[in-house]
Amino acid sequence: MSSGWTALIAGHARHGQVHEALGCFHRLRSEGLSPDAVTYACALKACGIIQDVDLGKQIHDEIASQRSLEKNVVLGNALVYVYANCGVFWKPQQVLEELPNRDVISWTALIAVYAQQGQGQEALNCFHCMRSEGFFPDAVTYACILKACGIM
Structure with a gap:
Protein backbone atom coordinates (compact mmCIF):
# COMPACT_ATOMS: atom_id res chain seq x y z
CA MET A 1 0.00 0.00 0.00
CA SER A 2 1.70 3.17 -1.21
CA SER A 3 -0.79 5.65 0.28
CA GLY A 4 0.98 5.54 3.64
CA TRP A 5 4.29 6.23 1.94
CA THR A 6 2.72 9.03 -0.06
CA ALA A 7 1.48 10.67 3.14
CA LEU A 8 4.96 10.44 4.67
CA ILE A 9 6.62 11.83 1.55
CA ALA A 10 4.10 14.67 1.29
CA GLY A 11 4.47 15.52 4.98
CA HIS A 12 8.26 15.59 4.84
CA ALA A 13 8.24 17.66 1.64
CA ARG A 14 5.70 20.12 3.04
CA HIS A 15 7.88 20.70 6.10
CA GLY A 16 11.11 21.14 4.17
CA GLN A 17 12.49 17.74 5.16
CA VAL A 18 13.38 16.93 1.59
CA HIS A 19 16.07 14.36 2.24
CA GLU A 20 13.65 12.41 4.42
CA ALA A 21 10.98 12.73 1.72
CA LEU A 22 13.30 11.37 -0.93
CA GLY A 23 14.47 8.62 1.43
CA CYS A 24 10.84 7.51 1.81
CA PHE A 25 10.41 7.72 -1.96
CA HIS A 26 13.38 5.40 -2.47
CA ARG A 27 12.10 2.97 0.20
CA LEU A 28 8.66 2.88 -1.42
CA ARG A 29 10.26 1.91 -4.71
CA SER A 30 12.65 -0.60 -3.10
CA GLU A 31 9.64 -2.35 -1.61
CA GLY A 32 8.28 -2.81 -5.11
CA LEU A 33 5.42 -0.35 -4.69
CA SER A 34 4.34 1.94 -7.49
CA PRO A 35 4.22 5.68 -6.82
CA ASP A 36 1.02 7.50 -7.77
CA ALA A 37 0.74 11.02 -9.18
CA VAL A 38 0.76 12.65 -5.73
CA THR A 39 3.84 10.68 -4.71
CA TYR A 40 5.66 11.70 -7.88
CA ALA A 41 4.63 15.35 -7.48
CA CYS A 42 5.94 15.43 -3.89
CA ALA A 43 9.19 13.75 -4.90
CA LEU A 44 9.62 16.26 -7.73
CA LYS A 45 9.03 19.13 -5.32
CA ALA A 46 11.77 17.73 -3.08
CA CYS A 47 14.10 17.41 -6.09
CA GLY A 48 13.46 21.04 -6.96
CA ILE A 49 14.19 22.22 -3.44
CA ILE A 50 17.56 20.45 -3.26
CA GLN A 51 18.22 21.04 -6.97
CA ASP A 52 18.68 17.35 -7.79
CA VAL A 53 18.10 17.57 -11.53
CA ASP A 54 19.35 14.02 -12.10
CA LEU A 55 16.70 12.44 -9.87
CA GLY A 56 14.14 14.86 -11.30
CA LYS A 57 15.02 13.70 -14.82
CA GLN A 58 14.86 10.05 -13.73
CA ILE A 59 11.38 10.62 -12.29
CA HIS A 60 10.39 12.53 -15.44
CA ASP A 61 11.45 9.59 -17.60
CA GLU A 62 9.50 7.19 -15.39
CA ILE A 63 6.38 9.36 -15.55
CA ALA A 64 6.70 9.72 -19.32
CA SER A 65 7.13 5.97 -19.83
CA GLN A 66 3.91 5.41 -17.90
CA ARG A 67 2.19 8.09 -19.99
CA SER A 68 1.12 9.75 -16.74
CA LEU A 69 1.57 13.27 -18.12
CA GLU A 70 -1.36 12.65 -20.41
CA LYS A 71 -3.60 12.07 -17.41
CA ASN A 72 -2.36 14.49 -14.79
CA VAL A 73 -1.54 18.16 -15.35
CA VAL A 74 -0.20 18.41 -11.77
CA LEU A 75 2.77 16.27 -12.78
CA GLY A 76 3.53 18.59 -15.67
CA ASN A 77 3.39 21.57 -13.34
CA ALA A 78 5.74 19.77 -10.92
CA LEU A 79 8.19 19.12 -13.76
CA VAL A 80 8.16 22.79 -14.77
CA TYR A 81 8.94 23.62 -11.12
CA VAL A 82 11.78 21.11 -10.72
CA TYR A 83 13.59 22.08 -13.92
CA ALA A 84 13.24 25.78 -13.18
CA ASN A 85 14.54 25.37 -9.63
CA CYS A 86 17.44 23.28 -10.91
CA GLY A 87 18.44 26.02 -13.36
CA VAL A 88 17.60 24.10 -16.53
CA PHE A 89 15.68 27.04 -17.96
CA TRP A 90 15.08 25.71 -21.47
CA LYS A 91 13.43 22.54 -20.16
CA PRO A 92 10.27 24.02 -18.55
CA GLN A 93 9.20 25.46 -21.93
CA GLN A 94 9.74 22.06 -23.56
CA VAL A 95 7.78 20.28 -20.80
CA LEU A 96 4.91 22.73 -21.15
CA GLU A 97 4.79 22.34 -24.92
CA GLU A 98 4.66 18.54 -24.57
CA LEU A 99 1.80 18.56 -22.06
CA PRO A 100 -1.43 17.42 -23.67
CA ASN A 101 -3.35 19.32 -20.98
Whole structure:
Protein backbone atom coordinates (compact mmCIF):
# COMPACT_ATOMS: atom_id res chain seq x y z
CA MET A 1 0.00 0.00 0.00
CA SER A 2 1.70 3.17 -1.21
CA SER A 3 -0.79 5.65 0.28
CA GLY A 4 0.98 5.54 3.64
CA TRP A 5 4.29 6.23 1.94
CA THR A 6 2.72 9.03 -0.06
CA ALA A 7 1.48 10.67 3.14
CA LEU A 8 4.96 10.44 4.67
CA ILE A 9 6.62 11.83 1.55
CA ALA A 10 4.10 14.67 1.29
CA GLY A 11 4.47 15.52 4.98
CA HIS A 12 8.26 15.59 4.84
CA ALA A 13 8.24 17.66 1.64
CA ARG A 14 5.70 20.12 3.04
CA HIS A 15 7.88 20.70 6.10
CA GLY A 16 11.11 21.14 4.17
CA GLN A 17 12.49 17.74 5.16
CA VAL A 18 13.38 16.93 1.59
CA HIS A 19 16.07 14.36 2.24
CA GLU A 20 13.65 12.41 4.42
CA ALA A 21 10.98 12.73 1.72
CA LEU A 22 13.30 11.37 -0.93
CA GLY A 23 14.47 8.62 1.43
CA CYS A 24 10.84 7.51 1.81
CA PHE A 25 10.41 7.72 -1.96
CA HIS A 26 13.38 5.40 -2.47
CA ARG A 27 12.10 2.97 0.20
CA LEU A 28 8.66 2.88 -1.42
CA ARG A 29 10.26 1.91 -4.71
CA SER A 30 12.65 -0.60 -3.10
CA GLU A 31 9.64 -2.35 -1.61
CA GLY A 32 8.28 -2.81 -5.11
CA LEU A 33 5.42 -0.35 -4.69
CA SER A 34 4.34 1.94 -7.49
CA PRO A 35 4.22 5.68 -6.82
CA ASP A 36 1.02 7.50 -7.77
CA ALA A 37 0.74 11.02 -9.18
CA VAL A 38 0.76 12.65 -5.73
CA THR A 39 3.84 10.68 -4.71
CA TYR A 40 5.66 11.70 -7.88
CA ALA A 41 4.63 15.35 -7.48
CA CYS A 42 5.94 15.43 -3.89
CA ALA A 43 9.19 13.75 -4.90
CA LEU A 44 9.62 16.26 -7.73
CA LYS A 45 9.03 19.13 -5.32
CA ALA A 46 11.77 17.73 -3.08
CA CYS A 47 14.10 17.41 -6.09
CA GLY A 48 13.46 21.04 -6.96
CA ILE A 49 14.19 22.22 -3.44
CA ILE A 50 17.56 20.45 -3.26
CA GLN A 51 18.22 21.04 -6.97
CA ASP A 52 18.68 17.35 -7.79
CA VAL A 53 18.10 17.57 -11.53
CA ASP A 54 19.35 14.02 -12.10
CA LEU A 55 16.70 12.44 -9.87
CA GLY A 56 14.14 14.86 -11.30
CA LYS A 57 15.02 13.70 -14.82
CA GLN A 58 14.86 10.05 -13.73
CA ILE A 59 11.38 10.62 -12.29
CA HIS A 60 10.39 12.53 -15.44
CA ASP A 61 11.45 9.59 -17.60
CA GLU A 62 9.50 7.19 -15.39
CA ILE A 63 6.38 9.36 -15.55
CA ALA A 64 6.70 9.72 -19.32
CA SER A 65 7.13 5.97 -19.83
CA GLN A 66 3.91 5.41 -17.90
CA ARG A 67 2.19 8.09 -19.99
CA SER A 68 1.12 9.75 -16.74
CA LEU A 69 1.57 13.27 -18.12
CA GLU A 70 -1.36 12.65 -20.41
CA LYS A 71 -3.60 12.07 -17.41
CA ASN A 72 -2.36 14.49 -14.79
CA VAL A 73 -1.54 18.16 -15.35
CA VAL A 74 -0.20 18.41 -11.77
CA LEU A 75 2.77 16.27 -12.78
CA GLY A 76 3.53 18.59 -15.67
CA ASN A 77 3.39 21.57 -13.34
CA ALA A 78 5.74 19.77 -10.92
CA LEU A 79 8.19 19.12 -13.76
CA VAL A 80 8.16 22.79 -14.77
CA TYR A 81 8.94 23.62 -11.12
CA VAL A 82 11.78 21.11 -10.72
CA TYR A 83 13.59 22.08 -13.92
CA ALA A 84 13.24 25.78 -13.18
CA ASN A 85 14.54 25.37 -9.63
CA CYS A 86 17.44 23.28 -10.91
CA GLY A 87 18.44 26.02 -13.36
CA VAL A 88 17.60 24.10 -16.53
CA PHE A 89 15.68 27.04 -17.96
CA TRP A 90 15.08 25.71 -21.47
CA LYS A 91 13.43 22.54 -20.16
CA PRO A 92 10.27 24.02 -18.55
CA GLN A 93 9.20 25.46 -21.93
CA GLN A 94 9.74 22.06 -23.56
CA VAL A 95 7.78 20.28 -20.80
CA LEU A 96 4.91 22.73 -21.15
CA GLU A 97 4.79 22.34 -24.92
CA GLU A 98 4.66 18.54 -24.57
CA LEU A 99 1.80 18.56 -22.06
CA PRO A 100 -1.43 17.42 -23.67
CA ASN A 101 -3.35 19.32 -20.98
CA ARG A 102 -2.18 22.67 -19.68
CA ASP A 103 -3.82 25.01 -17.23
CA VAL A 104 -3.28 28.50 -15.87
CA ILE A 105 -0.93 27.08 -13.23
CA SER A 106 1.25 25.48 -15.93
CA TRP A 107 1.51 28.73 -17.83
CA THR A 108 2.04 30.82 -14.70
CA ALA A 109 4.87 28.54 -13.57
CA LEU A 110 6.62 29.10 -16.87
CA ILE A 111 5.95 32.84 -16.81
CA ALA A 112 7.41 32.96 -13.29
CA VAL A 113 10.55 31.13 -14.43
CA TYR A 114 11.19 33.70 -17.15
CA ALA A 115 10.42 36.65 -14.87
CA GLN A 116 12.76 35.31 -12.18
CA GLN A 117 15.51 34.94 -14.76
CA GLY A 118 15.12 38.51 -16.00
CA GLN A 119 13.65 37.41 -19.32
CA GLY A 120 10.69 39.79 -19.37
CA GLN A 121 9.94 39.48 -23.07
CA GLU A 122 9.82 35.67 -22.87
CA ALA A 123 7.43 35.95 -19.92
CA LEU A 124 5.17 38.26 -21.94
CA ASN A 125 5.31 35.90 -24.92
CA CYS A 126 4.15 33.05 -22.68
CA PHE A 127 1.39 35.26 -21.30
CA HIS A 128 0.14 35.94 -24.83
CA CYS A 129 0.28 32.22 -25.70
CA MET A 130 -1.63 31.41 -22.53
CA ARG A 131 -4.33 33.92 -23.43
CA SER A 132 -4.49 32.66 -27.04
CA GLU A 133 -5.18 29.15 -25.68
CA GLY A 134 -8.15 30.58 -23.80
CA PHE A 135 -6.73 30.62 -20.28
CA PHE A 136 -7.51 33.53 -17.98
CA PRO A 137 -4.75 34.84 -15.74
CA ASP A 138 -5.12 34.70 -11.98
CA ALA A 139 -3.57 36.98 -9.34
CA VAL A 140 -0.29 35.07 -9.37
CA THR A 141 -0.07 35.32 -13.15
CA TYR A 142 -0.60 39.07 -12.98
CA ALA A 143 2.07 39.41 -10.28
CA CYS A 144 4.55 37.55 -12.49
CA ILE A 145 3.64 39.65 -15.53
CA LEU A 146 4.06 42.86 -13.55
CA LYS A 147 7.50 41.67 -12.50
CA ALA A 148 8.32 40.92 -16.15
CA CYS A 149 7.16 44.40 -17.18
CA GLY A 150 9.29 45.93 -14.45
CA ILE A 151 12.32 44.11 -15.81
CA MET A 152 11.73 45.44 -19.30
